[in-house]
Amino acid sequence: MNLKSYEKGKRFENFIITLFSQLFKVVSHNLFTENGEIDVVLEITNQEPFWIEFGGDVFVECKNWNKNIPLNEVTKFCHKVSQARLKLGFIVSVNGFTNDAIRTLKNDACNINAPLVVPISGTDIEKSILKREKFDEFLKEKIRNIKYVRKY
Numbered sequence: 001m002n003l004k005s006y007e008k009g010k011r012f013e014n015f016i017i018t019l020f021s022q023l024f025k026v027v028s029h030n031l032f033t034e035n036g037e038i039d040v041v042l043e044i045t046n047q048e049p050f051w052i053e054f055g056g057d058v059f060v061e062c063k064n065w066n067k068n069i070p071l072n073e074v075t076k077f078c079h080k081v082s083q084a085r086l087k088l089g090f091i092v093s094v095n096g097f098t099n100d101a102i103r104t105l106k107n108d109a110c111n112i113n114a115p116l117v118v119p120i121s122g123t124d125i126e127k128s129i130l131k132r133e134k135f136d137e138f139l140k141e142k143i144r145n146i147k148y149v150r151k152y
Helices: 005-020 071-083 099-109 122-130 135-147
Strands: 025-033 036-043 057-063 088-093 116-121
Touching (some): 005 025, 005 036, 057 071, 071 088, 071 099, 088 122, 088 135, 099 116
Parallel strands (some): 057 088
Antiparallel strands (some): 025 036, 036 057
């Protein structure tokens, strides 16, 4: 499509809001803070034991870039989540993440004092939709994949 980058980004954010609103209450969109813009603020309203650990609000960062998201962008988002004293954040990238960005998120997931920031790629979402997977189960799997250190 011949859309401008800004328009593509807004459409991507709206898609992510629609997707996440299946499970969470959308509190805010494009929230400007001292630490920068937060694309989406969600509230966990699900009382399942899995979600209670994370409580309260969740930030979502949407990246509609034509390349993998580098470490510095992931680090900026992690800082926003940490400064807000949240326990969970999702960074969603149409084209995925660099290896060092993923490695850093996995290492940070081992720190019980740091928020858990979960990377989600466009390919992950596409596969989930094609499998007709419940969004709740999809997110739980993504959280477990970053949270648990696995030996391959």
